[in-house]
Amino acid sequence: MTNKEIIELTRNFVADTYRRFPVAFVRGKGARLQDADGKGYLDFVAGLAVCNLGHCHPKVTEAIKKQAGTLIHTSNLYHIGPQARLAKLLCENSFADKVFFSNSGAEANEAAIKLVRKFFSLKGESRYKIITMEKSFHGRTMATMSATGQRKFQEGFEPLLEKFVYVPFNDIGAVKKAVKKDTAAVMVEPIQGEGGVNVPSPGYLKGLKALCAESGILLIFDEVQVGMGRTGTLFAYENYGVKPDVMTLAKGLGGGFPIGAMLAKDEIARAFRPGSHASTFGGNHLATSAGIAAVNATIRGGVLDNCKKVGGYLFERLSGLKKDFPFIKEIRGMGLIWGMELKIPGSPIVDKCLKKGLLINCTGETVLRFIPPLIIKEKDVDEMMRILKGVLKEVHPGPTASRTRT
Ligand SMILES: Cc1ncc(COP(=O)(O)O)c(C=O)c1O
Numbered sequence: 001m002t003n004k005e006i007i008e009l010t011r012n013f014v015a016d017t018y019r020r021f022p023v024a025f026v027r028g029k030g031a032r033l034q035d036a037d038g039k040g041y042l043d044f045v046a047g048l049a050v051c052n053l054g055h056c057h058p059k060v061t062e063a064i065k066k067q068a069g070t071l072i073h074t075s076n077l078y079h080i081g082p083q084a085r086l087a088k089l090l091c092e093n094s095f096a097d098k099v100f101f102s103n104s105g106a107e108a109n110e111a112a113i114k115l116v117r118k119f120f121s122l123k124g125e126s127r128y129k130i131i132t133m134e135k136s137f138h139g140r141t142m143a144t145m146s147a148t149g150q151r152k153f154q155e156g157f158e159p160l161l162e163k164f165v166y167v168p169f170n171d172i173g174a175v176k177k178a179v180k181k182d183t184a185a186v187m188v189e190p191i192q193g194e195g196g197v198n199v200p201s202p203g204y205l206k207g208l209k210a211l212c213a214e215s216g217i218l219l220i221f222d223e224v225q226v227g228m229g230r231t232g233t234l235f236a237y238e239n240y241g242v243k244p245d246v247m248t249l250a251k252g253l254g255g256g257f258p259i260g261a262m263l264a265k266d267e268i269a270r271a272f273r274p275g276s277h278a279s280t281f282g283g284n285h286l287a288t289s290a291g292i293a294a295v296n297a298t299i300r301g302g303v304l305d306n307c308k309k310v311g312g313y314l315f316e317r318l319s320g321l322k323k324d325f326p327f328i329k330e331i332r333g334m335g336l337i338w339g340m341e342l343k344i345p346g347s348p349i350v351d352k353c354l355k356k357g358l359l360i361n362c363t364g365e366t367v368l369r370f371i372p373p374l375i376i377k378e379k380d381v382d383e384m385m386r387i388l389k390g391v392l393k394e395v396h397p398g399p400t401a402s403r404t405r406t
Helices: 005-014 057-066 081-092 104-124 143-147 172-178 204-215 236-240 283-300 303-323 345-353 378-395 401-406
Strands: 025-029 032-035 041-043 100-101 129-133 164-167 183-188 218-222 246-247 258-264 328-334 337-342 361-363 367-370
Touching: 005 143, 025 100, 032 401, 041 378, 057 283, 057 303, 081 258, 104 218, 104 246, 104 258, 143 236, 143 283, 164 172, 183 204, 204 218, 204 236, 218 361, 303 328, 303 337, 303 378, 345 361, 345 378
Parallel strands: 129 164, 129 183, 183 218, 218 246
Antiparallel strands: 025 032, 032 041, 100 258, 246 258, 328 337, 337 367, 361 367
16 A cells, blocks of 8 residues: 555544644664655654664564464453563562553553552542643543643543642742642653653752652652653663652553553552452553563663663754754753754644654644654764754755845
8 A cells, every 4th residue: 555545544534633744654673664655764753752672673573473473362360471570570670569551651640640549548548639740741541631731632621530730840849839638649750751851950850759758648750751761771760869659651661562551669559459450451461572572672782871872962963953043942851852942833844854754753833852762873863963954954044044045
């Protein structure tokens, strides 16, 4: 099938929930994709921070192939070897003692929200309110959409789930003010992804931890987007010297295969008893086999070091554009998640890059987001920069170019 045929079929039969680019990819390897018409692309989107190891990482592909030919799914009515092994691997490499598996980031967050409510309920404390951040993104289910501090995702779906309050990101004072006797937790992305790649100010996450401890409430880190090596450490919290009480993962956890996870300290996780929470597919043989392969490939083989090294290079190169393009306001991020805030809309730039074979993404209308696979090389950054620079010149000729024209 061609791009055109796939697009037509989608238009006719798939619910219209996505604003899609007019292209359908049919194969991928590393940071490269090929569309149905045979055109090649350099991928700085990585399936929205999912394909952290690149497309079709051989270890993940091999694990999926092997498990698919052995046993795909039984049920959580029975014990599941790869699920238990992946849980052990995650606990050994994090602050956590126990893991609940889901199929997506929203479901992992849903589990976290339910866990903190159950935790306080079992203690006989009427604490159920969760403080989240403006510009946050936690998912599209009713609870996680209610937790999300962005009106645009909620409009038309009211009434929202009660007991979420939103405060500005990076404002400890606002969180302090919002904590009341019915507060159960603070939920925060260590770096806000969807909200525009907003990084925490020095001491912010530590301050949140101290405030939560003082107030007897829990700290939830949503690492759905920035976990799994994206910031150069396996989990983003490691960069800030702060351990959460509960953490959620998804996206990169299965190397492209759908899986989510909610991790917690034992004293909190114990609030979930048999029957408290469940997911039919959560943590099945196939998903957790992919997860084991993805976690192992992330912590071994230099992926994290590469992310830091190439991430630093990408930041330098993006920052270098500021002198030629005064409409670039700020570059912010860490590891291999970078946002370039513009004074102009970003989507025409994304469209033009696509035509030239480069995938980047725009969030919050004016922030170009760069979230390539963590295995990219400096030469991939150079190639991306060549295309981006050409597009920036086309979209908005700099002062030199406009002077020449007049
Ligand atoms: C921080 C964060 N949390 C939760 C989600 C929701 O994940 P999913 O789309 O897998 O439900 C996302 C998705 O972009 C995210 O970035």
